[in-house]
Amino acid sequence: DVKVTQSSRYLVKRTGEKVFLECVQDMDHENMFWYRQDPGLGLRLIYFSYDVKMKEKGDIPEGYSVSREKKERFSLILESASTNQTSMYLCASIRGSQTYNEQFFGPGTRLTVL
Amino acid sequence: QKEVEQNSGPLSVPEGAIASLNCTYSDRGSQSFFWYRQYSGKSPELIMFIYSNGDKEDGRFTAQLNKASQYVSLLIRDSQPSDSATYLCAVRLGNQFYFGTGTSLTVIP
Numbered sequence: 767d768v769k770v771t772q773s774s775r776y777l778v779k780r781t782g783e784k785v786f787l788e789c790v791q792d793m794d795h796e797n798m799f800w801y802r803q804d805p806g807l808g809l810r811l812i813y814f815s816y817d818v819k820m821k822e823k824g825d826i827p828e829g830y831s832v833s834r835e836k837k838e839r840f841s842l843i844l845e846s847a848s849t850n851q852t853s854m855y856l857c858a859s860i861r862g863s864q865t866y867n868e869q870f871f872g873p874g875t876r877l878t879v880l
Numbered sequence: 881q882k883e884v885e886q887n888s889g890p891l892s893v894p895e896g897a898i899a900s901l902n903c904t905y906s907d908r909g910s911q912s913f914f915w916y917r918q919y920s921g922k923s924p925e926l927i928m929f930i931y932s933n934g935d936k937e938d939g940r941f942t943a944q945l946n947k948a949s950q951y952v953s954l955l956i957r958d959s960q961p962s963d964s965a966t967y968l969c970a971v972r973l974g975n976q977f978y979f980g981t982g983t984s985l986t987v988i989p
Contacts, residue, residue, distance in 0.1 A: 797975055799977070801979075806888075806981060807981065808968070808979045808980060808981035808982060809924075809968070809979040811976065811977075811978075814975065814976065816975055824976075856923055856924075860975075868914060868926045868929055869914075869926075869970075869977055870926075871923040871924050871925070872923060873922070873923050874922075874923045
């Protein structure tokens with residue numbers, strides 16, 4: 767079974783703090799994604815990575831950065847957390863580029879910025 | 881802008897009935913289509929995918945794709961209270977996935 771894990775289920779941070787969200791997958795998947803999910807807005811792509819040290823901006827990259835130093839690990843960084851970054855953050859991974867390959871999601875991190 | 885539209889609901893059906901969930905997409909280059917179920921506070925889990933026109937059945941679930949109309953649907957037969965969840969439609973374009981905002985389904989015992 768594919769497993770995608772995220773470092774925290776719940777996180778509370780203060781405005782201005784630097785926040786690291788970690789995601790690890792154990793199935794040697796090439797592609798990894800970070801989304802945020804907000805009521806009424808659905809899942810929105812922040813960044814994705816198709817290889818080590820490679821990254822692409824998604825629809826809402828502002829205020830975020832990412833790091834992928836190893837194939838299995840994809841980190842999301844909030845450089846200076848703000849209250850509008852309070853959200854559910856979901857990591858996902860997928861193997862290769864075949865059109866039928868599904869995304870596997872991690873359990874999510876619910877981040878609250880005070 | 882690649883858009884995926886779903887009725888937000890809520891959709892309520894009695895136990896044992898057929899639930900019909902609909903999704904439209906804007907980009908004709910979309911390659912494959914996925915239905916995810918998401919329980920409150922949990923992450924999405926895949927129900928099924930489809931990439932050819934027509935119907936695809938898996939147990940109580942049937943996905944239908946009409947690329948000419950840019951329309952994909954999910955039918956849930958013999959609905960159970962445990963099917964109560966939010967259903968997300970997703971389309972794949974290249975290496976990116978685009979999600980609808982989800983339809984909330986409640987199955988009434």
